[in-house]
Amino acid sequence: MSEAGRSTRETVLATIDARFDGSVQLLRDMIDVPSVGPWFGEPAEVSGEGRIQALLRARLEALGAEIDEWEPSALDLAHHAGGPGYFADRDFTGRPNLVATLAPTSPAAAPDAGALMFLGHCDVVPGGTGWTAAEPFRSTLADGRVYGRGACDMKGGMAAALAAIEAVQTCGVALTHPVSFASVTEEETGGMGTLALVDRGYRPGIGIVIPEPTSLAVAPLCRGILWGEITIPGRSGHIEIEQPGWREGGAVDAIAYGRRLLDAIDEMNTAWSTLPTKTHRYMPLPCQMNVAVIDAGTYPSAWASSFTIRFDIQYLPAELDERGGGGLVRAQIERLLADFVGDDDWLTAHPPVLTWLVDADCGETADTEAVVTSPLRALRALGVEPVIQGVTAHTDMGLPIKAGVPSVTFGPGQLSIAHQPDEFLDLEEYRTAIRAMALMILDLCTDADPDGEDEA
Numbered sequence: 001m002s003e004a005g006r007s008t009r010e011t012v013l014a015t016i017d018a019r020f021d022g023s024v025q026l027l028r029d030m031i032d033v034p035s036v037g038p039w040f041g042e043p044a045e046v047s048g049e050g051r052i053q054a055l056l057r058a059r060l061e062a063l064g065a066e067i068d069e070w071e072p073s074a075l076d077l078a079h080h081a082g083g084p085g086y087f088a089d090r091d092f093t094g095r096p097n098l099v100a101t102l103a104p105t106s107p108a109a110a111p112d113a114g115a116l117m118f119l120g121h122c123d124v125v126p127g128g129t130g131w132t133a134a135e136p137f138r139s140t141l142a143d144g145r146v147y148g149r150g151a152c153d154m155k156g157g158m159a160a161a162l163a164a165i166e167a168v169q170t171c172g173v174a175l176t177h178p179v180s181f182a183s184v185t186e187e188e189t190g191g192m193g194t195l196a197l198v199d200r201g202y203r204p205g206i207g208i209v210i211p212e213p214t215s216l217a218v219a220p221l222c223r224g225i226l227w228g229e230i231t232i233p234g235r236s237g238h239i240e241i242e243q244p245g246w247r248e249g250g251a252v253d254a255i256a257y258g259r260r261l262l263d264a265i266d267e268m269n270t271a272w273s274t275l276p277t278k279t280h281r282y283m284p285l286p287c288q289m290n291v292a293v294i295d296a297g298t299y300p301s302a303w304a305s306s307f308t309i310r311f312d313i314q315y316l317p318a319e320l321d322e323r324g325g326g327g328l329v330r331a332q333i334e335r336l337l338a339d340f341v342g343d344d345d346w347l348t349a350h351p352p353v354l355t356w357l358v359d360a361d362c363g364e365t366a367d368t369e370a371v372v373t374s375p376l377r378a379l380r381a382l383g384v385e386p387v388i389q390g391v392t393a394h395t396d397m398g399l400p401i402k403a404g405v406p407s408v409t410f411g412p413g414q415l416s417i418a419h420q421p422d423e424f425l426d427l428e429e430y431r432t433a434i435r436a437m438a439l440m441i442l443d444l445c446t447d448a449d450p451d452g453e454d455e456a
Contacts, residue, residue, distance in 0.1 A: 008173055008448035009381075012438050015167045020431055023163040024146065027425070028139040029055060030155040031148035037123045038091070039189040049095040049185045052122045056183050059162060060100035063169050065181070068099040072185075072196035084224070084325035084361035085195035085399055090186060097193055098122075099182045099202065102165070106174035108447060114205015115178035116371075116444050118161035118437070119194070119396060119407075120212075121187030124150040130421035145424040153418035156425040157211025157411030157433065158183060164437035168446075177445040180204060187396055190358045194396040198403045206444050207371030207406040209437070212395045213413030216379065216432060220372045220408050221282050221390035222397045224362030226313040226326045230337065232257045233350045236298070236305035243303075246346050251303040255296050257347070258307030264340050265289050265311075277318045282390035287314040289333070310357075314392065317364045324402045325359045361398035364390075369406040370444060378439035382432060391415070410436075 016023075033055060035048040057067060072092045080086040104113055127136025127149045134140035134147035141147075146156070165179060182202070184193030237243050237251025244250035269288045272278045278287040293310035313329060321327030337354055341347040365372060367388060379386040393415060397407040412433035413425050442448045 008171070008446075009439065009442060012167055012171050012173065012442065013435055015171055016163070016431070016434050016438060019163070019167060019170070023159065023434060024141070024427065024430070026059070026163060027146055027151070027156055027159040027430070028141075028148070030159055031139040031146070031150050032137060034127070034137045035122050035124055035150070036126050037095070037186060037189055040126050049122055053096050053098045053183060056122070056162070056181075057098055057100070059166070060181060063102060063166065065100035065102050068101075069096050070200070071096045072193065077192070077196060077199055080195060080199065083323040084359050085191040087190055087192055090192055092185065095185045097182070097184045097196055099180060099197065101178050101180045102169065102175060103178055104175045106176045106447065109176045113177040115180050116206040116441065117180040117182055117202070117204035117208045118165070119182040119184065119197070119208050119210050119400070120154055120158035120161065121185065121193060121396065122158070122183045123185050123188050124153065124155070125188055125419050128421060133422045133424070144427050146427065146430075147422060147424045149423055151425040152213045152413035152423050153415070154212045154411065154413070156413050156430055157213065160412055160430060160433040161209070161211050161437055163434045164441060167434070167438050168441050173442065173446050173448060175445050176447055177206060179441055179445050184396070191360050191394070191396055191399065194399050198399045203403060203405055207365075207369060207408065208397075208400050209371060209375070209440065210395050210397055210407060210409045211411030211433070211437070212391065212409050213411055213415045213418060214389070214391060214409055215414055216384065216410070216412060216429060216436070217387040217389040218372060218375045218379075218408060218410050219282070219389060219391045220365040220367050220369070221280060221317075222362055222395040222409055223283070223287065223314040223316055223390070223392055224320075224326050224398065225358065225360040225394040226315065226329060226356065227310070227358035228313070228333070229308060229310045229355045229357060230261070230352055231306055231308040232261065232347075232352045234303060234305050234307065236302050239301050239303050252346055254304040254307035258294070258296060258309070261307075261309070261340055262291065264336060265291065268336055277316065280316055280390060282388060283316070283392060284389065285392055287316060289313045315362060317362050320362070324398070325361050330356060360394040361402075362394070363398035363401035363407060365397070365401060365406045365408055369408075371406050371408045374440045374443045375408065375410045375436055377443065378436040381439055382435055384432065
């Protein structure tokens with residue numbers, strides 16, 4: 001077929017292939033900017049969020065996009081206190097949100113045409129230790145992969161979305177609907193960047209695509225996440241000496257109580273695994289309370305004076321509270337702890353302390369919405385058999401969905417290697433993601449037929 005006769009789809013896909021080396025360099029440039037938020041407390045890596053936003057802004061301005069950049073304010077968002085995504089102690093100085101919008105260019109565009117938004121987060125977790133294939137913030141190419149912190153979660157998905165937008169623009173395809181690219185901060189520690197975006201009034205009518213790593217599965221559902229901490233008090237004393245009762249000043253072993261608490265959590269998890277509110281047809285795993293950190297004791301010859309755990313709990317839309325967060329699940333853990341204390345004399349007099357750290361909400365979009373069906377069609381057009389599966393972790397879907405915006409998570413990368421040393425992104429999967437996202441733009445925001453020929 002001659003160049004003049006090629007379909008818009010073929011032209012865009014050929015452009016993506018021709019520009020692919022540049023798309024790989026875009027991803028590497030993004031990885032090479034450390035963008036760890038200050039909550040993690042890694043001074044050498046805090047915070048490059050302003051720098052990564054500047055990099056993205058320059059690319060988007062070159063496309064002629066209208067730019068909205070602002071630093072969120074915990075004070076301005078205080079009316080969301082008590083709901084998911086709000087944390088009064090977060091400081092966004094030098095950590096802006098960025099939204100870039102490409103306006104419709106087609107004469108057929110309606111004045112109030114709804115937009116399609118690609119929404120990603122620019123923050124990453126700390127680099128950590130144990131890297132062998134690369135340094136966390138110095139990207140490396142090897143064996144058809146890009147290595148570096150954020151390659152998978154989620155600079156790979158953001159780079160794919162931007163590369164797709166650039167390819168469509170480069171081909172001069174007229175837009176009938178706006179296309180937006182949003183890069184927010186503070187996702188890794190609760191989602192306040194997206195809260196600020198929703199609070200600012202963004203309601204893209206077509207919907208939102210969140211290019212978090214799903215291995216190119218189409219995810220109309222993500223789970224909510226609760227982080228918390230429980231501390232059980234004990235009383236230190238010489239471990240080799242017979243102790244009197246605690247009322248007489250004797251030692252109390254906090255670790256012994258901790259073992260009992262862990263057993264109670266295991267029993268609860270077993271029960272949860274059978275409950276319909278803890279399972280979903282698009283989820284491979286039930287919601288659980290997973291203990292991630294244990295801190296107890298000081299030295300071998302003393303009973304532990306405290307036992308502390310930090311934990312992660314997942315929850316589903318079936319258990320959202322009246323504020324759209326995890327209040328019902330928090331209440332379940334509070335009941336678990338009350339039952340654990342029971343009529344124990346020591347714990348009644350010295351109750352455990354439960355502290356909630358993060359409530360990152362969940363969301364579900366009907367699988368008939370255009371932002372769900374469009375990536376399915378795009379993958380089929382590329383010869384990839386699509387899979388629908390929810391994200392077992394949190395993504396920023398929940399807040400837009402509560403605001404009435406259909407949202408889907410769809411992106412390259414294996415979620416299982418996120419936050420690990422030697423995080424990577426497979427380059428062929430990256431290429432497929434760019435191609436699929438470009439076809440989504442053609443499908444939802446132009447008159448072109450992404451499945452083949454242009455409409456007459």
